[in-house]
Amino acid sequence: MGLLNKLDDPYEGGGIVLGKVEDLLNWGRSKSDWYLHFGLACCAIEFMAMNASHFDFMRFGTIPRTSPRQADFIMVTGTVTFKMADRIKVLYEQMAEPKYVISVGSCSNCGGPYWEHGYHVLKGVDRIIPVDVYIPGCPPRPEAFEEGMMLLQSKISKQAIFNKRKKLEAEL
Amino acid sequence: MSDKKRLDLEYSQIESDKMRINVGPQHPSTHGVLRLEVEVDGEIVTEVIPHLGYLHRSFEKHCEKMTYPQVMPYIDRLDYISAMNNEWPYVMALEKLMDIKVPEKVDYIRVILAELNRIANHQIAVATFGLDAGAFTPFLFFFRDREYILWILEKMSGARLLYNYFRVGGLAADVYPGFKEDCLNIVKQVRKTNAEVMDLLIYNSIFIKRSANVGILRPDVAINFACSGPVLRGSGVKYDLRKDEPYSIYDRFDFDIPVGKGEVGVVGDCWDRNMVRVQEMEQSCRIIEQAIAQMPMEGDVSALVPKRIKPPKGEVYMRAENPKGDLGFYIVSNGTDKPERLKARGASFVNLSVIPEISKGYMFADLILILGSIDIVLGEVDR
Amino acid sequence: MLANEIFDRLKTEFGDAILAFDDTQPTDPFIMVQTDKVFDVCYSLRDNDEFQFDYLMCLTGMDLGENVGVVYHLYSMKFKHKVVLKVVAPKADPKVPSVEMLWKTADWHEREAYDLMGVQFEGHRNLIRILCPYDWEGHPLRKDYETPEFYHGMKVSY
Numbered sequence: 001m002g003l004l005n006k007l008d009d010p011y012e013g014g015g016i017v018l019g020k021v022e023d024l025l026n027w028g029r030s031k032s033d034w035y036l037h038f039g040l041a042c043c044a045i046e047f048m049a050m051n052a053s054h055f056d057f058m059r060f061g062t063i064p065r066t067s068p069r070q071a072d073f074i075m076v077t078g079t080v081t082f083k084m085a086d087r088i089k090v091l092y093e094q095m096a097e098p099k100y101v102i103s104v105g106s107c108s109n110c111g112g113p114y115w116e117h118g119y120h121v122l123k124g125v126d127r128i129i130p131v132d133v134y135i136p137g138c139p140p141r142p143e144a145f146e147e148g149m150m151l152l153q154s155k156i157s158k159q160a161i162f163n164k165r166k167k168l169e170a171e172l
Numbered sequence: 173m174s175d176k177k178r179l180d181l182e183y184s185q186i187e188s189d190k191m192r193i194n195v196g197p198q199h200p201s202t203h204g205v206l207r208l209e210v211e212v213d214g215e216i217v218t219e220v221i222p223h224l225g226y227l228h229r230s231f232e233k234h235c236e237k238m239t240y241p242q243v244m245p246y247i248d249r250l251d252y253i254s255a256m257n258n259e260w261p262y263v264m265a266l267e268k269l270m271d272i273k274v275p276e277k278v279d280y281i282r283v284i285l286a287e288l289n290r291i292a293n294h295q296i297a298v299a300t301f302g303l304d305a306g307a308f309t310p311f312l313f314f315f316r317d318r319e320y321i322l323w324i325l326e327k328m329s330g331a332r333l334l335y336n337y338f339r340v341g342g343l344a345a346d347v348y349p350g351f352k353e354d355c356l357n358i359v360k361q362v363r364k365t366n367a368e369v370m371d372l373l374i375y376n377s378i379f380i381k382r383s384a385n386v387g388i389l390r391p392d393v394a395i396n397f398a399c400s401g402p403v404l405r406g407s408g409v410k411y412d413l414r415k416d417e418p419y420s421i422y423d424r425f426d427f428d429i430p431v432g433k434g435e436v437g438v439v440g441d442c443w444d445r446n447m448v449r450v451q452e453m454e455q456s457c458r459i460i461e462q463a464i465a466q467m468p469m470e471g472d473v474s475a476l477v478p479k480r481i482k483p484p485k486g487e488v489y490m491r492a493e494n495p496k497g498d499l500g501f502y503i504v505s506n507g508t509d510k511p512e513r514l515k516a517r518g519a520s521f522v523n524l525s526v527i528p529e530i531s532k533g534y535m536f537a538d539l540i541l542i543l544g545s546i547d548i549v550l551g552e553v554d555r
Numbered sequence: 556m557l558a559n560e561i562f563d564r565l566k567t568e569f570g571d572a573i574l575a576f577d578d579t580q581p582t583d584p585f586i587m588v589q590t591d592k593v594f595d596v597c598y599s600l601r602d603n604d605e606f607q608f609d610y611l612m613c614l615t616g617m618d619l620g621e622n623v624g625v626v627y628h629l630y631s632m633k634f635k636h637k638v639v640l641k642v643v644a645p646k647a648d649p650k651v652p653s654v655e656m657l658w659k660t661a662d663w664h665e666r667e668a669y670d671l672m673g674v675q676f677e678g679h680r681n682l683i684r685i686l687c688p689y690d691w692e693g694h695p696l697r698k699d700y701e702t703p704e705f706y707h708g709m710k711v712s713y
Contacts, residue, residue: 052315
């Protein structure tokens, strides 16, 4: 981040911090992500445990929302079936930019144990919406949720806000 | 008439003063991915049409393609809140088909783990029912305790939620040192929290006003709909497979079957169903205490596990008392190492079918409560 | 009441409609019933004072190669006895009378058997798909079912 470190040694008297506006915005964005909880199957139960005592998911600054319009990222926890796939697409499209997707568990990563004979299972949610972070496990442990969340935070904090095109071209 | 046309026709018959509301499939209070199409007259529910299948994971197709031990993980994923209980009727069915008598120690460990998992399941059920009614604190209390139970189950099997622990003729691993003390500590903790929740939630006057006299399920209707578990017992029918058809070693334990008595309302309302679950936790504690006291410590739990599971030609229907009701497995074996047909009769699937019957005439907000009191898990409904 | 006693009673009542009785071990004993008489047999089993099978535990659709079969597992809450009924119907014309009027629980079980196995239950009031989407084609649990390549533009196979 770099922003908080600078606070340790502020300029004398005024407490002025010099930094990029982009860093400040990204710092704020990555520490207050609201999510649309898309609980589908077994992973949703582990996610409930993650939300409750012992693990306390909200210390990441996340608040569960039931409306896609208020959410920053969507948490797809569980098996995505064809009957459900259209709904996920619609809900993803309803979210406001910038938006992120965390795919939780083997089922939504790649079909999981249902990859071979699951005639009604979508083999990976990344076939319909773009995924930022994959959390493996069947179901993942709450610790894995924590790591996934931290990965998403670090991804958000590194993103470009201004002059996106220039930076992208420089990277290429 | 094609299915599509049939649905279109249904929509065209809506009367003008009624409104159709869609609940789900993505909604936290439907306990999963259930979709309800509700017809309301003002605030009163006049009709409920459940639409299932949003988690249809082709379970029965997988069973036909997999060998018997490979089927076990899929069975865990049916009712993923109480996976230990799920595995039991499946291994019992195969043991009956192959004529295997399991050692006594295995039976005791199975009973203890299944009852622990039953407590964990009822904790989720009561917690989320409280959440539906607007009480958040019991949710945190129950999840704190549930985590301790999961620690024991994890030490035993290696997994937190989906265990794959039972084997035909035995178990995957033996108990760890200190298992008995852990269980007794859990029992103490569960009783303590239950006493707290009794004051906090169950006998809370707001909660009673919310859930008593709502969603009344008459016993004859419950039997006609083949309800089971706390849903049937909440209607005052004393029916528990652990007593009526004692499988394994349940005839050795002294425990009661709690039934709905209509303490604060009419017999068979949401409050009764919820109360049955809370009382069942206490009965499970009693069973665990007795089983811990009687359990032999010597013996190998996986001595009788066959190397290759190839049951003879035949068929068997075996059911066991799951936390949610009867879970039955109908296995047709053709003499090979893969089942010819495996049908799972999920308790939630059958219990859910009573929703259109009992939710008519109540307020829309009560519908969510009725759904919560039935305690469904969509993995078992859709399979 | 044991399964063979139930079979004898049913045989005297329905005669030729009760086809066979099988109690070879380790198979659960079952009674084969003529397909078009299954509703009458079930009606008698439910309402006869000696039987009182008021609880339908399970209803299964089966693929038997040339035929499709339906298996009924009945239980009596009062007498605690069980019986298994079986019927078959040819796959070309898989029509079986519905027992949804007798046990309400059969409603969803029959819809599931129709959805996954393609058994046409005659007399069922709302026989539509229950698990698969309403526009799904074919009956997935049949042995000769072939998984489609695409569904709504999404690839089905891995």
